[in-house]
Amino acid sequence: MDVTVTATLPADIECRIYPVAKDAAIQLPLESSGLIAEAAKASRFTGEAGGWFEIFVTEGGQTVRAVLLGTGEGRKTDYEKAGGTISARLLTSGVKRIAVIADGLSAESLAALSLGARLRSWRIDTYRTKQTEAQKPSLESLHLISEEKADAPAFVHADALVSGISLTRELVAEPGNIIYPESFVERCKGLADLGIEVSILDETDMKNLGMGALLGVGQGSPRAPRMLALRWDGSEGKQLNPIAFVGKGVTFDTGGISLKPGAGMEDMKWDMGGAGAVAGVMKALALRKAKAHVVGVCGLVENMPDGNAQRPGDVVKSMSGQTVEVINTDAEGRLVLADTLWWAQETFKPKTVIDLATLTGAIIAALGNEYAGIFSNDDTLAGQIVKAGEDTGERLWRFPMGDAYDKMIDSPIADMKNMGSRYAGSITAAQFLKRYIKDGVAWAHLDIAGMVWADKPGSLHDKGATGYGVRLLDQLVTDVAEA
Ligand code: BES
Ligand code: MN
Ligand code: ZN
Numbered sequence: 001m002d003v004t005v006t007a008t009l010p011a012d013i014e015c016r017i018y019p020v021a022k023d024a025a026i027q028l029p030l031e032s033s034g035l036i037a038e039a040a041k042a043s044r045f046t047g048e049a050g051g052w053f054e055i056f057v058t059e060g061g062q063t064v065r066a067v068l069l070g071t072g073e074g075r076k077t078d079y080e081k082a083g084g085t086i087s088a089r090l091l092t093s094g095v096k097r098i099a100v101i102a103d104g105l106s107a108e109s110l111a112a113l114s115l116g117a118r119l120r121s122w123r124i125d126t127y128r129t130k131q132t133e134a135q136k137p138s139l140e141s142l143h144l145i146s147e148e149k150a151d152a153p154a155f156v157h158a159d160a161l162v163s164g165i166s167l168t169r170e171l172v173a174e175p176g177n178i179i180y181p182e183s184f185v186e187r188c189k190g191l192a193d194l195g196i197e198v199s200i201l202d203e204t205d206m207k208n209l210g211m212g213a214l215l216g217v218g219q220g221s222p223r224a225p226r227m228l229a230l231r232w233d234g235s236e237g238k239q240l241n242p243i244a245f246v247g248k249g250v251t252f253d254t255g256g257i258s259l260k261p262g263a264g265m266e267d268m269k270w271d272m273g274g275a276g277a278v279a280g281v282m283k284a285l286a287l288r289k290a291k292a293h294v295v296g297v298c299g300l301v302e303n304m305p306d307g308n309a310q311r312p313g314d315v316v317k318s319m320s321g322q323t324v325e326v327i328n329t330d331a332e333g334r335l336v337l338a339d340t341l342w343w344a345q346e347t348f349k350p351k352t353v354i355d356l357a358t359l360t361g362a363i364i365a366a367l368g369n370e371y372a373g374i375f376s377n378d379d380t381l382a383g384q385i386v387k388a389g390e391d392t393g394e395r396l397w398r399f400p401m402g403d404a405y406d407k408m409i410d411s412p413i414a415d416m417k418n419m420g421s422r423y424a425g426s427i428t429a430a431q432f433l434k435r436y437i438k439d440g441v442a443w444a445h446l447d448i449a450g451m452v453w454a455d456k457p458g459s460l461h462d463k464g465a466t467g468y469g470v471r472l473l474d475q476l477v478t479d480v481a482e483a
Pocket of ligand 3: 250253271330332333358359
């Protein structure tokens, strides 16, 4: 869907949308304003964010399709939600060209509305060959009727977010036979055109670096692993130490020899959601030319059972030199991250490291699909991330860490084992990662297993890939690195 900002209403508009704040008096520049206001009231339309009231009226002898769209309290998230409603209602309605009559709304509010509309309209139809016309999206253009300038920073920012989130969703939604470590990297190579420095490690490079933890996970798969680094320096060299975003990129997680049950295993195509979010936010930051030095590192590998796969009980040596007893080959994300985190710190010397991972089922048991879990060694950083989550609607809840939990992953044969007991599974996973964070580095781990994929539509996404993490990290960069 194209979004354009124009001062006057184009002639061929099929539906006019009027934003209405919560409990505001309804007064429209239409002959039927009074009728519409009465009908809306009778239909219990109150202007709450995302509220929708649609009516056909006669204006100067012509039929006009008019919509009242609730914008709630006028917060950014309210406008996003309102925009999302436009797409949810009209995407496949048969309507092609619509306009939001938006005089008086700021560029920020309009940008939020268009962001919501575009995010909610995203879908992956690549593999559908039998769609009828009525099933296909009809919506082509959204005109924002406003005196605001189309190149205002808020619009540039929204465009960047849409592109970044779309990349994340694409990577997440694609099946495991299409997205595997090499093809993930291929889809990200084009980011170099935006000024991002792209570097890639292949299996030989990783062997030479001693990444036995990551390589052990991939050794049962014919798909070769990759390490992908995306570096953006918009600080003009002023920020020597970047912020590092590190993503778990298990392109398919069967569990390996500790095989997962069959039911629902298809979900494990999105076990690369952390890496997908990292790629997406790097794209967004480069597109909006963020004034910050940021590096995104993705550890990419497929976890398969095979005659050559690693066994429960195997001991592997990570790049850090620490050894791990692999109790369960399905606790593979932390093994991948151990080497990815270490390599990211050695290579880019970040002061701040934030990893994103679909790491544990236990985080879904605790928080469902409403909050991601956050674990951190730094109260300031944790507070900044939680706040960015509140501001963007990508919310997080902090969990405790500590020595008692750390002890739970001590091993009788190696430096640590890759799982704890039945209890506190998300925390022991975080304790494992913490053993790969260097002294003096502020670190946060985001367990996003419940957030990457949605079984039902939300206000800014359809069923499927959500793109969680991109807006969160983009906001964090704005708050802490560009300030
Ligand atoms: N990728 C899974 C975690 C997961 C589960 C994500 C369900 C999304 C939905 C991870 O690799 C995993 O298998 N974790 C195990 C760890 C356990 C073996 C210690 C888990 O959570 O069961
Ligand atoms: Mn697993
Ligand atoms: Zn996994």
